[in-house]
Amino acid sequence: MGLIDRTRGIFVGPEAPTFLTTKLDFFVNWARRNSLWPMPFGTACCAIEMMASAASNYDLSRFGMERMSFSPRQADVLICAGRVPYKLAPVLRRVWDQMPQPKWSISMGACASSGGVFDVYSMVQGIDTIIPVDVYIPGCPPRPEALIYGLMMIQEKIRQESLNDHYALRSEDPATVARPRAAGEELVGLTGPFGNSTQQDRLSGLAVTPAAFPSDDPSSDF
Amino acid sequence: MSDESRSGLDAVDEGVLVEGAASPYNEAPPEARNDHASVAALYQRFGGAVVRHQVNAGGQHVVFVDPSRSLEILTWLRDDAEHRYDMCSDVTAVDYGAGRPVNVVYQLFSTTHKRALRVRCELPLDALEIDSVMPLWKGVDWLEREVFDLFGITFRGHPDLRRILMPHDYAEGYPLRKDFPLRGRFSREEQTRRALNQDPERFYIPEEFEVGGAVQEVRLPPVNVTAAPDRGTTAGES
Structure with missing residues (x-):
């Protein structure tokens, strides 16, 4: 590619004049899919595999996930790795709401996708009841290859997007x-x-729990 | 089914406790009390308040005491020079279901005498109250809150008794009680709605926010200069 010589107003360089034409869709999608910054939301053992994916052996940065973005406002893809209890549900929802568009999300592992074995009083039965999910990764926990494959599926999804559909x-x-x-x-x-x-x-x-919890009264503070 | 083939879990499911039936507890013979100095001393000093004594697997001595005198007994166990249980490594509770009393369990250890003792108090389901041992061991703060949160046992005198694991506005009861349904009492829809309506900042009191806030100034005690030895002279020289 040539450079513009401002004094003469022409392209200079060995191959000048050269230029590149492309579709805007392709160019935008190319930029988006090759710089996906993940927002790690690791709550359990899946997070260990997520860390392994980011470490040198599997090295997520090869695919454009250059760094884990620990701030949701500078992140593109939310990776929810692990089980989410109800107490954490508003936190996950807030992290998702804080992420700027365009954004994607990955539900990593059985617990994030469906509650897994935790079909109990305290556990969210799949984070898709709380936030939209693009890719579900099965496994308990999934291997790093599976997470990388999931991220590549997101890249493929981005590749097929068009700015016409943006809104x-x-x-x-x-x-x-x-x-x-x-x-x-x-x-x-x-x-x-x-x-x-x-x-x-x-x-x-077997019996009825006798006393109501004192703070059940919404007027009391704690 | 013969008694020998019954496992511990069968006993949990056998239903309402029958009055006058043989004790389900595996009580230790009276001579076993002398194997543990603190057990023998407890029987001698608080004879009426000690309900029974067990020796569990691994030689763990367990003493069941009257919950109304638990604070007095635990204070004595901590302060008496012969026992000095200065470490309370755990406070927890067990619900055996079927209307049986809920047990509060104190796991004590004496770093002076290198001796462990487990103290248990049986609370009937209609009187789930016991004295807090916060005055004795400050570290039981969160442990008692956890027991309160999950079993609904009130600790009298605890300065900050509120839920610790479950959301502060949790209204479904006490999850570790045997009568609690595994999936909770509300529908999943209601649980999700309540979960997203909660305000995570309300889990904390203002003092707790300060812990992670500004860097605390480290205040060292002032050095007493006059009390420092004068290196220029030695005793008797002056």
Whole structure:
């Protein structure tokens, strides 16, 4: 490629004059998919595999995930690695809401994708009930190759995007910020009698818990 | 089913405790009390308040005491020179279900005498209250909060008794109780809605925010210059 010589107003260099034409879609997608900065949201053992993926043996930076962005405002892809309890749900939702568009998300491992073995009182049954998910990676935990493959699937997804679809893909409704993403019926469906070896339902119970928790009263502060 | 083939889990599921039935606890014979100096002393000093004594696997001596006198007994165990249990490594609780009392468990260790002792208090389900041992061991602060959070046991005198693991506005009960359904009492929809409505900043009190805030100034005690030995002279020289 040549350079512009400002004094003479012409291209200079051995191959001048040269220039490059391309589709804007291709160029933008090329830039986006080769500089995906992950926002690590590691909560459990999947995070260990995520760290291994970033370390020298597997070296995520080869694919453009140059650094783990520990600030959501400078990140492109959220990697939720591990189980998310209900207490952490607003934190995950807030991290996702803080990330600027365009953004993607990966649900890494069985627990993030579906709750996994934790079909219990404290655990979010899949982070897709809280935030949108682009790629689900199966495994308990997935190997680093699987995470890299998941990130490459996101790259492939970006490659097929067009700026024509930008607003359809990227507009966000402020009313849904910090709200559940899944519909109520979807969440109720998750409570079906599957995978639960204890055969308990919510109304059974050997006895009734006697006293209500004092802070259940919304008017009390703690 | 013969008694020999019963496992510990069968006993948990056998239903409501029958009055007058043989004790389900594997009580140690009275002569075993002398194997552990503190157990023997407890029987001698607090005879009426000591309910029973077990020796668990690995030679762990367990003393069941009257919960209404637990603070008095634990204070004595910590302060008496012969025992001096200066470390409380764990406070936890066990719910055996079927209407049995909930046990509060104190795991004590004496760094002076290199001796361990487990003290348990049985609380009936309708009176889940016990004295806090915060005045004795400051480190039990969060342990007692955890027991309160997950079992609903109130620790009288605890300065900051609020939930620690579950969200502060958790309204489904006490998750480690046997009567608690595995998936909680609310539907998944309601649980998700409540989860996203919570404000994570409200989990903390202002003092806790300060811990991670500005760098604390380290205050060393002032050096007492006049008390420092004068290196120029030695005793008797003056």
